[in-house]
Amino acid sequence: MPLPRPGSCSICTGSPPPYEAIRSWAIFEGPIRRAIHTLKYGRNVSLGQALAPHLAEYVHELGWHVDLVAPVPLDRQRMRERGYNQAGSLAMPLADIQGWPYLPKILVKTRPTRSQVGLSPMERKQNISGAFRAEPVFASGKAILLVDDVVTTGATLSACSEAFIQAGARIIYALTLARALPHHGLEVV
Numbered sequence: 001m002p003l004p005r006p007g008s009c010s011i012c013t014g015s016p017p018p019y020e021a022i023r024s025w026a027i028f029e030g031p032i033r034r035a036i037h038t039l040k041y042g043r044n045v046s047l048g049q050a051l052a053p054h055l056a057e058y059v060h061e062l063g064w065h066v067d068l069v070a071p072v073p074l075d076r077q078r079m080r081e082r083g084y085n086q087a088g089s090l091a092m093p094l095a096d097i098q099g100w101p102y103l104p105k106i107l108v109k110t111r112p113t114r115s116q117v118g119l120s121p122m123e124r125k126q127n128i129s130g131a132f133r134a135e136p137v138f139a140s141g142k143a144i145l146l147v148d149d150v151v152t153t154g155a156t157l158s159a160c161s162e163a164f165i166q167a168g169a170r171i172i173y174a175l176t177l178a179r180a181l182p183h184h185g186l187e188v189v
Helices: 010-014 030-041 046-062 076-082 086-098 121-128 155-166
Strands: 021-027 068-071 107-109 132-134 143-151 171-179
Touching: 021 046, 021 143, 030 046, 030 086, 030 143, 030 171, 046 086, 046 171, 068 086, 086 143, 107 155, 121 155, 132 155, 143 155, 155 171
Parallel strands: 021 171, 068 143, 143 171
Antiparallel strands: 107 132
């Protein structure tokens, strides 16, 4: 959850996530909410290019030492339907700006899952658990920046991070464009 200064929120302290840190550039409301919906459902991938410099500046301020950048992947069916990965449209220009390798296929979604919209935190975790596989050849010993558009409960980022840990990654940082706050409920994306 958002904190006034760096540290661990009570949720992460009580149940530590598999990633080292998670940061979001904005709160999922107003213009950012509309931009993410346009990026995700309106096929406006140029928004990724427009927003990536803000993410790059934010990541630079965080001082994370990263070996490579990977987007949260879509399953094959959703990728065919959408034609692009909204997380990739943020991650690729971010990696380019930072001069970091972008490896969009290092992490794959191995099975389709239900949409997370409307699911409780426990249902989200169960829905996405074990749905990802990372390539050990590229992940082993690496510091990975995992990028997504929005985080609600962190279930997807945790499942992706667990796949990277199984593949031998040294450290995983999670970065999202936006953070959905609890008062917005779970019906955000």
